Amino acid sequence: MSNSDKFFAGLGKVLLGLMVVGGLAAGAYYYGTLNKQTPVAMVVTPTLTPTTEVLPSPTVTLPSPTASGSLYSSGKYSLMLLPGWNKNESTGKLTLTKAAFSITISSGPGGGGPCLFAGDPPQDMAQVFSNFVEINGTQKIFRRGTSDNANWTVCEKNGTKFGFPTSFGYITEVTPATDDMTLFSEMDKIVASLNKE
Numbered sequence: 001m002s003n004s005d006k007f008f009a010g011l012g013k014v015l016l017g018l019m020v021v022g023g024l025a026a027g028a029y030y031y032g033t034l035n036k037q038t039p040v041a042m043v044v045t046p047t048l049t050p051t052t053e054v055l056p057s058p059t060v061t062l063p064s065p066t067a068s069g070s071l072y073s074s075g076k077y078s079l080m081l082l083p084g085w086n087k088n089e090s091t092g093k094l095t096l097t098k099a100a101f102s103i104t105i106s107s108g109p110g111g112g113g114p115c116l117f118a119g120d121p122p123q124d125m126a127q128v129f130s131n132f133v134e135i136n137g138t139q140k141i142f143r144r145g146t147s148d149n150a151n152w153t154v155c156e157k158n159g160t161k162f163g164f165p166t167s168f169g170y171i172t173e174v175t176p177a178t179d180d181m182t183l184f185s186e187m188d189k190i191v192a193s194l195n196k197e
């Protein structure tokens with residue numbers, strides 16, 4: 001056998017080996033594409049379990065139409081101004097004060113968002129309150145919420161959720177540390193009396 005015959009015999013064996021390996025690789029690729037499974041997205045929904053006990057909220061009743069006081073009207077809303085409460089008006093803002101208690105209703109620009117209470121799932125841009133009192137008004141349902149028992153935000157119910165500002169504007173309240181519920185009750189009656197004009 002000559003050198004050239006040996007060369008071509010060796011070359012033929014190498015080419016045959018490459019073809020076998022290439023065929024196996026192509027077959028494996030083809031088989032892999034036939035049995036390829038589409039990945040399935042896993043959706044995990046976290047379940048939140050509140051660690052705080054949700055207590056029934058106190059509810060404030062609306063003052064009777066014969067309650068003493070005077071009707072205040074801003075042109076956009078009206079409310080019952082109870083005896084002893086002083087009124088200070090400025091552009092877009094009403095502040096009512098009695099002793100160290102105050103209620104401010106303002107209609108200036110600003111953002112809003114959800115109000116969250118014990119047991120509510122977290123939400124972006126929400127105010128979270130550890131304590132609240134629900135107030136049933138003549139036109140709306142409100143919650144007066146706080147986290148420090150001194151500064152309160154009044155939120156309005158829309159559907160099943162509460163948010164701020166209310167349809168009357170931003171309502172905030174400042175109260176001293178006290179167990180005397182008389183002025184708290186008066187504040188809640190004033191908020192409950194709010195009516196759109």
